[in-house]
Amino acid sequence: MTEVEAPPAHPPASARGTVPPVSALAKRRRRLRYxxxxxxxxxxxxxxxxRIGGSLDYFxxxxxxxxxxxxxxxxxxxLEGLVVPGSxxxxxxxVDFVAxxxxxxxxxxxxxxxxxxxxxxxxxxxxxxxxxxTFVSNQIIVDHTATYxxxxxxxxxxPNGTVR
Amino acid sequence: MSAVTTWSARRxxxxxxxxxxxxxxxxxxxxxxxxxxPPDKVQGNLVxxxxxxxxxxxxxxxxxxxxxxxxxxxxxxxxxxxxxxDRLAGAAMEVGVVFTALTLVTGSLxxxxxxxxxxxxxxxxxxxxxxxxxxxxxxALRRVASEPEPRARRCAIGAVIAAVDVPIVHxxxxxxxxxxxxxxxxxxxxxxxxxxxxxxxxxxxxxxMTLVFAWMVSVRYRIATLADVAxxxxxxxxxxxxxxxxxxxxxxxxxxxxPAGVGP
Numbered sequence: 001m002t003e004v005e006a007p008p009a010h011p012p013a014s015a016r017g018t019v020p021p022v023s024a025l026a027k028r029r030r031r032l033r034y035x036x037x038x039x040x041x042x043x044x045x046x047x048x049x050x051r052i053g054g055s056l057d058y059f060x061x062x063x064x065x066x067x068x069x070x071x072x073x074x075x076x077x078x079l080e081g082l083v084v085p086g087s088x089x090x091x092x093x094x095v096d097f098v099a100x101x102x103x104x105x106x107x108x109x110x111x112x113x114x115x116x117x118x119x120x121x122x123x124x125x126x127x128x129x130x131x132x133x134t135f136v137s138n139q140i141i142v143d144h145t146a147t148y149x150x151x152x153x154x155x156x157x158x159p160n161g162t163v164r
Numbered sequence: 165m166s167a168v169t170t171w172s173a174r175r176x177x178x179x180x181x182x183x184x185x186x187x188x189x190x191x192x193x194x195x196x197x198x199x200x201x202p203p204d205k206v207q208g209n210l211v212x213x214x215x216x217x218x219x220x221x222x223x224x225x226x227x228x229x230x231x232x233x234x235x236x237x238x239x240x241x242x243x244x245x246x247x248x249x250d251r252l253a254g255a256a257m258e259v260g261v262v263f264t265a266l267t268l269v270t271g272s273l274x275x276x277x278x279x280x281x282x283x284x285x286x287x288x289x290x291x292x293x294x295x296x297x298x299x300x301x302x303x304a305l306r307r308v309a310s311e312p313e314p315r316a317r318r319c320a321i322g323a324v325i326a327a328v329d330v331p332i333v334h335x336x337x338x339x340x341x342x343x344x345x346x347x348x349x350x351x352x353x354x355x356x357x358x359x360x361x362x363x364x365x366x367x368x369x370x371x372x373m374t375l376v377f378a379w380m381v382s383v384r385y386r387i388a389t390l391a392d393v394a395x396x397x398x399x400x401x402x403x404x405x406x407x408x409x410x411x412x413x414x415x416x417x418x419x420x421x422x423p424a425g426v427g428p
Contacts, residue, residue, distance in 0.1 A: 045328055049339075057341040058286035080341070115280025117207065125343060141279050146345035147357040148214060149205040 059125045059143075062101030069130060076129045080143060081106060085120035099126065099135070107134045114140040171386065183379035189372025196365040204362075210277050214358075215365050217270040218348070219373035224267045225295070225333055227377055228260025232302075233327045236320035247392065250316040253323055254306055255384035259377060261299045268292060279343060287336035288344035295333055298326035312392075 059078035060068075081099025087107075088097045094111040095118075108126055118124065118140055128137030171179070197215035204211030235253030238244040271289070276282050283289065305322050308315065337346045349356045349366070356363060 041325070041328075049332075056287045056336075056339075058284065058343050059341055061341070115277070117210075117278055117280075119206075122206065139280075141281055141284065141343060143343055144206055144278055144345060145357075146348040146351070148207075148211055148348065148359065148362050150202040150359055150362065151205045151208070 062099055062104050062106050064101075065130075066101070066104040066106070072130060074129050074131070076127065078125050078127050078141075079106065079108075079135055079137075080123060080125045081108075082123050083118070083120050088120060095140075099124065108137055109134055110137045110140055112138055112140075115142050117142040117144060179379060179382045182375050182382070186372050186375030186377075186379055189368060189375060193365060193369045193372050196361070196368065201361045201365050207278060210274070211362070213270060213274040214348075214362070215369045217267065217274055218366065219369040220263055220270055221267040221292075222370055223373050223377045224260055224263035225330060227374060228256050228263055228381075229295075229327055229330050231256035231381065232260060232323050236323040239316055239320045240324075247312070247316070248389075250312075250319065251385055251388040251392070252381075253320065255381050255388055257299060257302050257323065259380045259384055261296070261303060263377070264292070264296045264299055268296060284343045286342040286344055287340040288333065288342045291329060291333045291336050295326075295329050298329055302326055 059080040060072075062079065062081035065072060065077070065079050079099065081101055084098040084100045084105065088095060091109075094109070095114050096107070096109050099106050099108050108128075110126060110128075114124075123143040123145070125141040125143050126135060126137035127139040127141070128135055130136075193215055197212050201212070201215075203209050232253045235249045235251075235256060239246070239249040239253065268289075271292075272282050275284070302319065302322050305319050306315065308318070310318070336342060337344055338352070348358050351357070358366060
């Protein structure tokens with residue numbers, strides 16, 4: 001390829017990348033292919049979501065854990081419950097409290113310091129396992145709600161900047 | 165390609181005003197959020213991140229992805245196919261990546277003091293992390309060397325597939341038990357569980373972040389348009405030079421046939 005004949009005219013720049021005209025049949029076949037692809041994709045995702053079920057749940061509630069306590073045995077899982085007011089007791093190496101569901105209550109023995117928002121009446125997730133009747137854990141995660149309430153709704157700010 | 169090199173004065177003004185309003189709104193949100201609004205009953209001062217994290221997530225999940233999918237679908241639909249839809253999708257997704265990353269960062273910063281952990285592999289957090297990976301994949305797809313049309317098709321299909329994760333992120337807190345709390349504003353019965361000054365500051369945060377996003381996408385879209393024009397011109401120039409090489413007897417037109425030089 002030493003001597004190349006020059007093209008007679010500049011091809012329009014807009015012709016770059018355009019597809020040559022396709023027959024109606026090929027067009028319909030391509031559309032069908034897209035449709036099949038979409039159906040397969042949606043079906044696969046729907047199947048995954050329906051089969052995943054509870055495996056994506058982050059924790060078991062106290063009631064659920066109590067219902068399948070025998071099955072859980074000594075295996076480690078995350079347990080969620082409400083910190084029962086008055087049950088919180090500091091120990092040498094952590095904190096003991098009672099976690100409540102709607103029907104059941106589980107005493108929790110935690111090793112390690114709880115996070116700063118840990119307090120009575122707040123939902124928490126504890127990581128550990130059953131040991132007899134108590135739940136032995138080594139981590140407390142606070143599972144706060146999506147509700148935001150002013151700390152002192154009745155407070156007013158005086159014009160001089162003081163708060164009462 | 166037509167000469168879409170500059171914005172009309174009116175459009176430039178609108179974009180600039182949007183950006184300015186967004187920045188001023190953000191400044192007001194910061195002021196209200198840090199000094200005026202009261203501490204929360206449970207979270208105390210930690211609640212102040214509520215004025216930042218949900219608005220960022222709102223932009224990342226709904227606005228950026230919504231726009232990217234809209235642009236992609238309009239490009240895929242033969243009747244509305246136009247280069248500008250591809251550019252819009254690319255611009256929205258690129259800005260969206262920043263907001264998704266910020267969602268994860270601000271959420272992590274909020275989770276450490278409130279939950280006690282930086283990260284938890286619950287359904288909401290994991291699906292959001294997956295969203296970031298999908299967006300990065302889309303950006304990689306845009307950079308694969310290709311002709312404009314196959315690239316636009318590939319990207320549009322990629323965006324539509326990635327969008328499957330958006331409803332999963334949104335409903336993850338309802339479908340599964342997650343550490344992440346449920347929706348405060350867009351909850352099932354649409355009654356926001358946030359009160360008084362906190363609610364209004366949150367609303368301002370949403371509006372300001374939306375304006376900032378609109379501004380960023382407009383500017384990014386314009387850069388994409390200019391880049392396309394520049395690429396087209398340099399392509400035409402290169403073609404003209406090759407043709408000139410092939411016809412040594414013909415005089416090389418420097419000014420007339422070749423478009424004005426395009427800066428780097």
